[in-house]
Amino acid sequence: MRWTIALAVLGFTATAWAADVGEIKVVQGAAHLERGNARLPVKVGMPVQESDKVVTGTDGTVGITFADNSLLSVGPSSVLAIDRYVFDSTTHAGQFDSTLSRGTLAVISGKMVKQSPDAMRVRTPSAIMGVRGTEFIVRVD
Amino acid sequence: MGAFVVVVAIGLAVFLLRGPHNETVVVLPSPDGHTGTVVVQRGETRQVLDQPYATSRSGHNEVEQLSDTEVRQSFGDTLQALPARPTAFILYFVTGTDELTPESKAELENILSALKDRPLPDVLVIGHTDTVGELIVNDRLSAQRAETVKGFLVEIGIPAARIRSSGRGEREPLVRTGDEVDEPRNRRVEINVR
Numbered sequence: 376m377r378w379t380i381a382l383a384v385l386g387f388t389a390t391a392w393a394a395d396v397g398e399i400k401v402v403q404g405a406a407h408l409e410r411g412n413a414r415l416p417v418k419v420g421m422p423v424q425e426s427d428k429v430v431t432g433t434d435g436t437v438g439i440t441f442a443d444n445s446l447l448s449v450g451p452s453s454v455l456a457i458d459r460y461v462f463d464s465t466t467h468a469g470q471f472d473s474t475l476s477r478g479t480l481a482v483i484s485g486k487m488v489k490q491s492p493d494a495m496r497v498r499t500p501s502a503i504m505g506v507r508g509t510e511f512i513v514r515v516d
Numbered sequence: 517m518g519a520f521v522v523v524v525a526i527g528l529a530v531f532l533l534r535g536p537h538n539e540t541v542v543v544l545p546s547p548d549g550h551t552g553t554v555v556v557q558r559g560e561t562r563q564v565l566d567q568p569y570a571t572s573r574s575g576h577n578e579v580e581q582l583s584d585t586e587v588r589q590s591f592g593d594t595l596q597a598l599p600a601r602p603t604a605f606i607l608y609f610v611t612g613t614d615e616l617t618p619e620s621k622a623e624l625e626n627i628l629s630a631l632k633d634r635p636l637p638d639v640l641v642i643g644h645t646d647t648v649g650e651l652i653v654n655d656r657l658s659a660q661r662a663e664t665v666k667g668f669l670v671e672i673g674i675p676a677a678r679i680r681s682s683g684r685g686e687r688e689p690l691v692r693t694g695d696e697v698d699e700p701r702n703r704r705v706e707i708n709v710r
Contacts, residue, residue, distance in 0.1 A: 400599035400635060420636050436597035440638075440710055444602045450594030477537075479594040483601070484552070500537045501574055502558040509543055509552020511565070512591050516538040 395422035396460040401438030401448065406431045429455045431478065443469055445485030445495070450514075453478020458498075462487055474498040479514045482506070539574040541565065542582055542591070547601075600634055602710035606690075607665060609703040611648070614657070614664040617700070628672050631709060637674060638710050641665050641681040644688055646702040647695045651685060659683030665705045 399421040406417040409428040415421070417429070423439055431437060431453045438448040443462045449455050454476045462469035469487035471494060473480075480497065487494040488508050495506040499515050539558075545551045545568040553566040563572045563579055569587060571580040588595070605627045607620040616624060631637060643662030645654040662681040670676050689702045 398636070398638075401597045403597065436593055438597040438599040440599045440602075444710060446599050446601065448594050448597035448599070450591070450597070479591060481591065481594045481598055483546075483598065499539050501539055502541070502556050502572075504541060505555040505557070507553035507555070509554060510546055511544055511552075511554050512540075512542045512587070512594065514540040514591070516540075 394424045396425055396457070396462070397423040397439045397441035397445075397447075399423060399437060400440050401436070403436045404432055404434035404451070406435040406437045406449075423457065425457055425460045427457050429453070429457075441471070441485060443467065443471075443485035443487045445471060445487070446483040447473075448481045450479030450481070453480065455480055466490070469494050471495045472498070475513050475515055476500060477515045479512065481510075481512050483510045484508055537574060541572045542587060543570050544568070544587070600710075602708065603630075604709070605707040607705045607707070608700060609661055609705070611646070611698060611700075611703060612657070614660045624668065627707065628668065631669065631674065632672050634709065637678060639669060639674060639679040640706075640708040641669070641679060642688075642706045642708075643681070643683040644690070644702060644704050644706070645686050646699040647686045647689070647693055647697050649696075655683055655685035657683070658685045661703075661705050665707065669707075 399417055399419055402417050402419055407430050408415045408417055409430060410424065417437055429437055429449050431449055431451055433452050435451055436448060440446055441460065442464065456474045458474055459470055459472040467486045467490035471487060475497060482497065484495055484506050488506055492507045493505060497504040497513055499513060504513065541554060541556050543551060543554050543565040551566065551568045553564060556563045556565065556572040558574060561577065565572055565579060569582045569584065571582050573580065607624060608617045609615060610617055641662045643658035645658045659682065662683050666679050666681040669679055690704065691699055691701050693699050
């Protein structure tokens, strides 16, 4: 019994670590993260996980640094979903897929795109963007 | 009531003509002047954006060009929210010690003032030595150099928990040399911040 609990705790810690793929570095105005059914107010220093959705109000902006040094910012009145984020810090291999369903997104791509040009994709309702080592902006009105 | 219906009808017509979304993609030049590439696939249409401020809009087949001013005006608030870019510094040491060279002492002030206002920095501090002396002694010296630099960063208010420091001894020279070579460029600490 004691072992089961120990293992469960160990397993939980391991997943908690593995799940953090980035960190909130900048917050202004109203913004929250949707994680499963939870709605978490965004704070500087908060970890970001795969499957999180970043939602900003009319005065809200959020800046996030990811494990591979990809930098993202989400502008006002936006919804951005982190669909998939995997990064191997040894090989720099990875995959970063996100969807901007409305609002504005700015991106400075990171190490995984340097390693493999097809590692990063951004979707919008009508398009899909492939990223080759660059900085860019996407807006969906 | 009649006016309302007209407004709704016009709104609907505009909506249908424009499609459900008006989408814009703009490629920006990096501060170093380099511009990368974004490939926009929209149904059957594929646009390659590889020039500074090259712009793809839904419903337009041609790649357009925005000006720097237009980009700042339209997207300034979002660009403002981008986290600070990762950056790296190197400090050099007097031979066999954890004391900075006079040049690096002066440089330290610039580095510290650049880091002081960074919100919630993640810092990696790695110490190195040249190949003079024994491996094990250099391992200790490199770790001591890293600890000393970590101390400077903690002093200006960066939480110790956000600084990882380690020593690599003489294993990762900046300049490759034989054993027992006094090489000032290898007696260093690298600071990576993001």
